[in-house]
Amino acid sequence: MKRLLVLLIICLIPLTTLAAERNAFQYYYQGEYNQAHPMLLALAKNNNPQALYLLAKMNLFGYGMKKNAENGFNYMQRAANLKSLKAQMYLGAYYLHQKKNIKETLVWLRKAADQGNANAQMFTALCYWHGLGTSKNLDIAKRYIILAAKNGIPMAQFLLATIFLQSRHAIDKKMGRIWLAKAAQNHYADAKQILANIQSTGNFNTTNLNTLATVSLKKDDKPWAIMIALLKKAEINIENPKRMLAENDEQTVMPTLQSLPKNTIIGSNFSLVSPNDLHMHDILVQVNRINYQKQASKLYINTYEHQIPKQADNYQEMFQKLSRLAMHGHTPAIFELALLYENGYGVAQDEQQAFALFLKAAKLHYLKSEYMVGVYCLKSRVVNKDIHIAMQWLRKAALHGNANAQLLLGNIYEHGLRDYNTTKSVKKDLARAKAMYSLAAQNGLPTAQYQLAQMYASDLFNPTNNNQIQAKDLQIAYRLYASAAKAGIKKAKLFLAFFYAARNEPKDKHKQAYEIATKFAGMRNHDAKLLLAILCDRGIGVYKSHRAALRIYRSLAKDNNVLANFMLGTYYYLNNQHDKRAEIYLAKAAEHNIAYAQYNLAIIAKNNHQLDNSFVFLLNKIADRGFNKALLLLGDYYLIDDNDSSAMQKAVHFYQKLVKKQDQDAELRLGYMYQNGIYFHKNMQHALYWYQQSAAHSNKIAQYQLGEIHFLGQGVKRNINLALKYYKQSARQQFPPAMAAIGYIKAVDQFDYQGAKKWYKKAAKLKNKQAQKNLQIIKS
Amino acid sequence: MILYKRIFIYLATILCCLIINSALANKKNARTNKEMRFPVGCKPFGYKFDLYNVIFTPSTKKYSQTIYFIKNISNKTVHLLQASDGNDPYILHINGSIAPHKWSVLSVSEHSIKFICTNYNKRSRDHQVINCQNVLRICEFSRSRFGTNHRGTYWLTLSKSRRSAVNITRFHGVLLSDPKQREEDIEKNIEKYTGEN
Numbered sequence: 013m014k015r016l017l018v019l020l021i022i023c024l025i026p027l028t029t030l031a032a033e034r035n036a037f038q039y040y041y042q043g044e045y046n047q048a049h050p051m052l053l054a055l056a057k058n059n060n061p062q063a064l065y066l067l068a069k070m071n072l073f074g075y076g077m078k079k080n081a082e083n084g085f086n087y088m089q090r091a092a093n094l095k096s097l098k099a100q101m102y103l104g105a106y107y108l109h110q111k112k113n114i115k116e117t118l119v120w121l122r123k124a125a126d127q128g129n130a131n132a133q134m135f136t137a138l139c140y141w142h143g144l145g146t147s148k149n150l151d152i153a154k155r156y157i158i159l160a161a162k163n164g165i166p167m168a169q170f171l172l173a174t175i176f177l178q179s180r181h182a183i184d185k186k187m188g189r190i191w192l193a194k195a196a197q198n199h200y201a202d203a204k205q206i207l208a209n210i211q212s213t214g215n216f217n218t219t220n221l222n223t224l225a226t227v228s229l230k231k232d233d234k235p236w237a238i239m240i241a242l243l244k245k246a247e248i249n250i251e252n253p254k255r256m257l258a259e260n261d262e263q264t265v266m267p268t269l270q271s272l273p274k275n276t277i278i279g280s281n282f283s284l285v286s287p288n289d290l291h292m293h294d295i296l297v298q299v300n301r302i303n304y305q306k307q308a309s310k311l312y313i314n315t316y317e318h319q320i321p322k323q324a325d326n327y328q329e330m331f332q333k334l335s336r337l338a339m340h341g342h343t344p345a346i347f348e349l350a351l352l353y354e355n356g357y358g359v360a361q362d363e364q365q366a367f368a369l370f371l372k373a374a375k376l377h378y379l380k381s382e383y384m385v386g387v388y389c390l391k392s393r394v395v396n397k398d399i400h401i402a403m404q405w406l407r408k409a410a411l412h413g414n415a416n417a418q419l420l421l422g423n424i425y426e427h428g429l430r431d432y433n434t435t436k437s438v439k440k441d442l443a444r445a446k447a448m449y450s451l452a453a454q455n456g457l458p459t460a461q462y463q464l465a466q467m468y469a470s471d472l473f474n475p476t477n478n479n480q481i482q483a484k485d486l487q488i489a490y491r492l493y494a495s496a497a498k499a500g501i502k503k504a505k506l507f508l509a510f511f512y513a514a515r516n517e518p519k520d521k522h523k524q525a526y527e528i529a530t531k532f533a534g535m536r537n538h539d540a541k542l543l544l545a546i547l548c549d550r551g552i553g554v555y556k557s558h559r560a561a562l563r564i565y566r567s568l569a570k571d572n573n574v575l576a577n578f579m580l581g582t583y584y585y586l587n588n589q590h591d592k593r594a595e596i597y598l599a600k601a602a603e604h605n606i607a608y609a610q611y612n613l614a615i616i617a618k619n620n621h622q623l624d625n626s627f628v629f630l631l632n633k634i635a636d637r638g639f640n641k642a643l644l645l646l647g648d649y650y651l652i653d654d655n656d657s658s659a660m661q662k663a664v665h666f667y668q669k670l671v672k673k674q675d676q677d678a679e680l681r682l683g684y685m686y687q688n689g690i691y692f693h694k695n696m697q698h699a700l701y702w703y704q705q706s707a708a709h710s711n712k713i714a715q716y717q718l719g720e721i722h723f724l725g726q727g728v729k730r731n732i733n734l735a736l737k738y739y740k741q742s743a744r745q746q747f748p749p750a751m752a753a754i755g756y757i758k759a760v761d762q763f764d765y766q767g768a769k770k771w772y773k774k775a776a777k778l779k780n781k782q783a784q785k786n787l788q789i790i791k792s
Numbered sequence: 793m794i795l796y797k798r799i800f801i802y803l804a805t806i807l808c809c810l811i812i813n814s815a816l817a818n819k820k821n822a823r824t825n826k827e828m829r830f831p832v833g834c835k836p837f838g839y840k841f842d843l844y845n846v847i848f849t850p851s852t853k854k855y856s857q858t859i860y861f862i863k864n865i866s867n868k869t870v871h872l873l874q875a876s877d878g879n880d881p882y883i884l885h886i887n888g889s890i891a892p893h894k895w896s897v898l899s900v901s902e903h904s905i906k907f908i909c910t911n912y913n914k915r916s917r918d919h920q921v922i923n924c925q926n927v928l929r930i931c932e933f934s935r936s937r938f939g940t941n942h943r944g945t946y947w948l949t950l951s952k953s954r955r956s957a958v959n960i961t962r963f964h965g966v967l968l969s970d971p972k973q974r975e976e977d978i979e980k981n982i983e984k985y986t987g988e989n
Binding site: 379407411412413444447448450451453454488 | 842843844845873874875876885906908910918919920921922923
C-alpha cells in the first residue's frame with residue numbers, strides 16, 4: 013500500500029509542476045507581471061529555460077519591475093546554456109552588435125544553428141567559410157551551408173551550387189544546376205547572373221565562381237565589418253538588441269492585453285430588429301416566400317413550332333417530302349409530319365392522325381415525340397385523358413433529357429395533379445419537383461431556371477432554417493436568376509437587384525440595383541417599390557433619404573404590403589414608443605407570419621413591462637417555427653441568471669437546438685460556457701470545439717477567443733502563429749480588440765514595433781481604448 | 793487474496809478483449825479507407841456537377857480518349873442515364889448502374905457527355921432522379937492510351953471493387969497512363985526530388 017502511495021505521489025509531481033508552469037506563463041503573457049514574477053522565480057530555481065528567459069526579459073525591459081541589466085544578462089546566459097533558442101539568439105545578437113565580438117557571437121549562434129535556426133546556420137557557415145572569428149574550416153562550413161540551403165537561405169543555396177559545380181562528376185554538376193536554379197528563384201542576384209550566362213552562351217565557366225561568393229572589401233577592413241557586409245548580402249537580419257538595454261532603470265510602462273468582457277461575448281440584446289438591421293438576403297427570402305404563396309398553380313406546356321426549311325417553297329411541297337421520308341421510317345420526318353397534321357399546314361388539320369404519328373415516332377424513341385404523346389394524354393386531346401400513361405411518357409422523355417418534359421414534370425410534382433373524372437392523381441412531391449426543375453434548368457430552359465430560383469430563394473428546401481443551407485441555396489438562386497435574366501425573364505432581373513443591393517457588393521452593383529428598382533417601380537411593381545424604399549433608407553446606390561423611404565413604405569402599406577407594414581410599424585415605435593400605430597402595423601405583418609414582426613411585438617411587450625410570460629409566449633411561438641433569432645434571445649434570456657440551474661438548462665436546450673442549425677452565436681455561447689464552467693463542468697476541449705465551429709462560421713468573437721486561448725496556452729500548447737492566424741481572421745472582420753491583440757503580440761513577443769504600431773493605429777482609428785493607450789506607450 | 797486474483801484476471805481479460813477489438817476495427821477501417829481512395833494516378837478532374845447532372849468533359853486535348861473511375865458512395869444502387877438534348881434521333885443511350893460502394897469505369901471519347909443519376913423505386917416502378925454530387929466520387933486517368941479497336945464512349949466495367957476495376961481495365965488492353973508521358977513525369981520528379989535534397 014505504501015509503495016502504491018509513493019508511486020502515485022511520484023506520478024503526480026510532474027503534473028503539479030506542469031500546472032504551475034502553465035499558470036506562470038499565462039500570467040506573464042496576460043501582462044500580469046507581479047503575479048508571474050514569484051512563480052517564474054520558483055521555476056527558474058528548477059532550471060526551467062523558458063522561465064529563465066522570461067525573467068531575463070523582465071529584468072532587461074523593466075516589465076513589472078525596475079530594469080536590472082546585470083541580473084537580466086545572467087538569467088539570459090543561464091537560459092541559453094539550458095538550450096533556450098531565443099536566449100541563444102539574443103546573446104548572439106548582443107555580442108555581434110554591441111560588443112562587435114565575432115568569436116563570442118559564433119559560440120552562441122552555433123548552438124542556435126544546431127537547434128535549426130536558419131539565420132544562425134548561415135552565420136556559422138560564413139564564419140567557417142571565410143575564417144572570421146575562427147580558423148577556416150570548409151568541411152564544417154559545408155555542413156552548415158547544406159542546412160541553411162535546405163531552410164531556404166538563397167546565399168547558402170548559391171554557395172552549395174558553387175561547391176557542386178566545381179566538381180568533376182556529371183551528377184554533382186546536375187545538382188549544382190538545380191541549386192543554382194533554386195537560388196535564382198529566390199532572387200539571388202549572382203545566381204541569376206550565372207544562369208543568364210549559361211542560357212546565352214550555352215557554356216559554364218567555373219573559374220570566377222569563388223569571387224562571386226564574397227563581398228568587395230578594403231584591405232584594412234576588420235572581421236566585424238566583413239561579417240556585417242556578408243550578412244547584408246545574404247539578406248540576414250540578426251536584430252540589434254540595443255533597445256532592450258536602454259540605460260534607464262525606471263520601471264517600464266507596459267502595454268496590456270485585456271480579455272473580452274462577458275457582456276461582449278454572451279450579452280443578450282433585447283432591442284427591436286430595425287429594418288436596416290435586416291440583411292438583404294433575409295428580405296429577399298421574405299419577398300420570395302410571399303410571392304411563392306400567392307402564385308397560382310398552372311401547367312407549363314410548351315409546344316414545338318414547325319418551320320419551313322429553306323429548300324421547300326410551300327407547306328404542300330414540304331408535306332409531300334416529309335411523307336416520303338416518313339414512309340422510310342425517318343423519325344424526325346414522322347415528328348415533323350405530325351406537327352403539320354396538328355396545325356393543319358399543307359394538309360387538313362387532323363389531330364387523330366397527328367397523335368398516331370407522334371406515337372409512332374415515340375415508339376422509335378424520338379424524344380420530342382415522347383413528350384408530345386405525354387402532353388396529348390394529359391390534355392385529353394383525341395385520346396382519353398389518362399394521367400398515369402401521360403406521366404409514363406413524360407418520365408421517359410425527361411430521363412432521356414427532354415427539357416420540356418422535365419419542366420412539365422417539375423410543375424406537376426410541385427403542385428400535384430388530380431383527374432376528378434377517374435380519381436387518378438399525382439401527389440405533390442417537392443423533392444421530385446426540385447430534381448426535375450434542376451434538370452430542365454441545366455438544359456437551359458429559362459422558365460425552369462426562374463421557377464427553381466424562386467423555390468431556392470424562398471427557403472423552401474430548408475425547413476429547419478439552417479443558416480449554412482440557406483447561404484448555399486441563395487448562391488444557387490443567384491446563379492439561376494442570373495441565367496434566367498440573361499434569357500430574357502424580366503422578373504428575374506428584379507430579384508437579381510436584391511442581391512446587388514447587399515452591403516458587401518461593389519458600388520457599381522448598388523447603382524445597378526437602384527436603376528433596376530426605379531425602372532420596375534415605374535411599372536407599379538410592389539416588390540420593386542419595396543426595394544427602392546430600402547435603397548433610399550440605407551443610402552445604397554442613391555443619396556440616403558429616410559423620408560423618401562417612409563413615403564414609399566406608407567404607400568405600400570395602403571396596398572397591404574406585408575413587409576412595408578413591418579418596416580413602418582418598427583419605425584413608428586423606434587421614433588416614438590407611445591405611437592399606437594406601431595403595434596397596429598406590426599400586428600398586420602405578424603398576421604401574415606412575418607417572424608420579424610412577431611419578434612418585435614414580443615420585445616415591445618417586454619419593454620411595456622407586461623408580464624414576462626407574454627414575452628416568452630410570443631417568442632416561443634416563433635421559436636417553434638424555427639426562427640433562429642427568437643431561439644437565441646430565449647437562450648440569452650434564461651442565461652442571465654446563472655445561479656438558476658433550471659433556467660440554465662432551458663438556455664442550453666435552446667442553444668443546442670440552434671447549433672444543430674450551425675448557428676455561430678449559439679456555438680460561441682456554448683464555447684464560453686464550457687470555458688468558464690457555466691452550467692457545464694469546465695472543459696477546454698469542448699470549449700475549443702465550439703469556438704472552432706463558431707469561428708469556421710465566421711464569428712469574429714469566437715476567432716478572437718481562439719486567438720487568446722492559443723496565445724496564452726489555455727488548455728492547449730502555446731502557439732503564437734496559430735493565435736495570430738485567428739486574431740487576423742477576426743481583425744479582417746473589423747473587430748478592433750483583435751487588431752489591438754495583434755499589435756500586443758508584435759510588440760511584446762516579436763519585438764516588431766513597426767508592425768505593432770501599424771495594428772494599434774488601425775484599432776485606435778476604430779476607437780479602441782486599449783489600442784490608443786498601448787500606442788501612446790510605444791510612441792513614448 | 794483470492795478475490796484480488798479474480799479481479800485481476802477479470803480486468804486482464806477485459807483489457808485483452810478491448811485491445812483485440814480495437815485492432816480488428818483498425819484493420820477494417822484501413823481496408824475501407826483503402827477502398828475509398830482513388831486508384832494511383834487517377835485525379836479528380838475532367839468533370840463537373842451542375843445542378844443534378846454530372847457532365848464529363850475530358851481535361852486533356854492531347855489524348856482523344858480518357859477513362860473515368862466512378863464510385864457510388866451511397867447505400868443504394870445508382871443508375872446513370874445518359875441525357876441528350878433530343879435533336880438527334882439516332883443516339884445510343886449509354887446507361888449504366890453502380891452497386892453500393894462499388895466502382896464502375898467509363899471510357900469517354902466525346903468533348904462533353906451528360907448523365908442523370910437515379911435510384912430505381914421498386915414500388916412505383918420508376919426512376920427517382922437524385923443529385924449526382926451526393927452519391928458519386930469521380931476521377932480521371934487523363935493520359936490513358938487505348939488500342940485502335942477500343943475507341944468510343946462505353947462502360948468498360950460496372951459495379952466492381954477498386955482493385956478488380958483496375959485489373960479489368962488493364963486486361964481490356966488500356967494503358968492507364970501513357971508510358972511516354974510517364975517517363976517525362978519520372979524525369980521531372982527526379983529533378984524535384986534531388987532538388988529537395
